[in-house]
Amino acid sequence: MKWDELEQEPCSMARTIGVIGDRWTLLILRECFLRTRRFEGFQSALGITRHLLAERLKKLVRQGVLRRVPYQESPKRHEYILTQKGLDLYPIMMALVHWGDTHMVDERGRPLLHQHRKCGKNFDPVMVCSECGEPLLAKEVHTHPGPGARAPSERISRDKPAKPKTRKQAA
Amino acid sequence: MKWDELEQEPCSMARTIGVIGDRWTLLILRECFLRTRRFEGFQSALGITRHLLAERLKKLVRQGVLRRVPYQESPKRHEYILTQKGLDLYPIMMALVHWGDTHMVDERGRPLLHQHRKCGKNFDPVMVCSECGEPLLAKEVHTHPGPGARAPSERISRDKPAKPKTRKQAA
DNA sequence: GTCATACAGTTCTAAAATCGAACTGTCAAA
DNA sequence: TTTGACAGTTCGATTTTAGAACTGTATGAC
Numbered sequence: 001m002k003w004d005e006l007e008q009e010p011c012s013m014a015r016t017i018g019v020i021g022d023r024w025t026l027l028i029l030r031e032c033f034l035r036t037r038r039f040e041g042f043q044s045a046l047g048i049t050r051h052l053l054a055e056r057l058k059k060l061v062r063q064g065v066l067r068r069v070p071y072q073e074s075p076k077r078h079e080y081i082l083t084q085k086g087l088d089l090y091p092i093m094m095a096l097v098h099w100g101d102t103h104m105v106d107e108r109g110r111p112l113l114h115q116h117r118k119c120g121k122n123f124d125p126v127m128v129c130s131e132c133g134e135p136l137l138a139k140e141v142h143t144h145p146g147p148g149a150r151a152p153s154e155r156i157s158r159d160k161p162a163k164p165k166t167r168k169q170a171a
Numbered sequence: 172m173k174w175d176e177l178e179q180e181p182c183s184m185a186r187t188i189g190v191i192g193d194r195w196t197l198l199i200l201r202e203c204f205l206r207t208r209r210f211e212g213f214q215s216a217l218g219i220t221r222h223l224l225a226e227r228l229k230k231l232v233r234q235g236v237l238r239r240v241p242y243q244e245s246p247k248r249h250e251y252i253l254t255q256k257g258l259d260l261y262p263i264m265m266a267l268v269h270w271g272d273t274h275m276v277d278e279r280g281r282p283l284l285h286q287h288r289k290c291g292k293n294f295d296p297v298m299v300c301s302e303c304g305e306p307l308l309a310k311e312v313h314t315h316p317g318p319g320a321r322a323p324s325e326r327i328s329r330d331k332p333a334k335p336k337t338r339k340q341a342a
Numbered sequence: 343g344t345c346a347t348a349c350a351g352t353t354c355t356a357a358a359a360t361c362g363a364a365c366t367g368t369c370a371a372a
Numbered sequence: 373t374t375t376g377a378c379a380g381t382t383c384g385a386t387t388t389t390a391g392a393a394c395t396g397t398a399t400g401a402c
Contacts (some may be wrong), residue, residue, distance in 0.1 A: 001218045003194070011200050013264065013272025018276070023174070023192045024360095030184050033309060039379050047172045049361055054380060067248075075368040077378065085274050091298040092266040093184065099263060100183025103235075104190070104251040104257050109318035111181040117311045119303035124340045127262040132290035133304075134174040138204060138261040140288045147280035195389095211348050220390055225351060246397040302370065 010150040018087050019063050020089065024048055026096070030067070033093055037079040056066065065089070094125040181321040190234050191260065195219055196227050201259065203237070204264055208250040238261070264333070265296040 006018030020026060024046070031045050043053055057080055058068040065086040068078045082089075094114075101110050101124070116123045127136050177189030190253050191197060195217070199292050214224055228251055231237040236257040239249045253260075265285075271294070274279050287294045 002263055012275060012282060013268045015275035016267045016271040017197050021197055023188055025187050026192055070287060084288060087309055088270060088273060092270060094307065095263040095266045096187045097184045099259060100187040102259060104183060104186035105319055110185060111317055111319045112314050113317040114298045115313045115315065116302060117313060118305050119300060121302040125298045125307055126301045127265060127296045127298050129287045129288060129290060130192040130295040131292040134289050136265065136296055138258055141284050142286045146282055146284040148276055148282045156299045
């Protein structure tokens, strides 16, 4: 599988990964949500090579995640601003942060706290079902093909290639 | 910044990215949630090279995201099973899928639908505040340093590094 | 007993991506 | 005139990944 094919895969997760699924892109987006907007800002915050930064920003603009907006004429300069499509990445960012907060903190505790302006409290993000509002557990979710699923004939086989019964495990 | 340093960064998102922030790892985890457990299963589902697959699985086991469990003696064979730490990645996976469902579908619609066993309906994941239950919007969240924040003196400067000279002259 | 196959890797070379540092170009302030 | 801020681009060296073949245990078919 080549990386440009990822966006054509009949899997929303693969498509998302095709857009934001590499380390630098994710870190760039973190900076975006922390209000960094300019080339130098990203570069000095992340220590990314300028070459890669330019490339990643271009890609994010192409994908409609960032918008390149002039903030000064002569010399022409631009800022990179999250579009709505980009802002919609927020739950992904928060989910990443929350997993790190849960499983990767050292003895000193969380590096950052998040306060919800609406209720004024420090919070954790919780993922719930849009229909019943209950927290989602992997085991309570059943997945089935939707309208955009690939027909069986087009599917790349992900099952064992016609296994003719194996060794000591009879069933 | 080297990739192994990422896990030491005082940022939960960076640490998480250090563990799962590359394309193959994310796709391997997708397969885990789709109940793939064995080496050949991952390999044929993803088309990943065997070399990388072995490496990534090892890393995920080292990180405690997967557990390597024997399922047969002679020849010794193992399965890779999500630990609780791994299962806790579910909100990240769902957030990735949901963004793809929202922004990356073609005219045919979603490749997969998700049904919540508890309420029986197809749903979208919604991220809410643990304290008040309201959906989270980036603009309504304020971020501030927590106990594990790096003190200003230890911080890696994200401002210009007091650069004394430029370009070609070394005077 | 020999052969083909399943499974879970390891090893090797070539190709691609990334790093690190320097270079380009515009403009403003000293 | 010189220096510095900013936003990139270019280029050689290093690191990762791709792609294919190979290793080794064990099983069932012939």
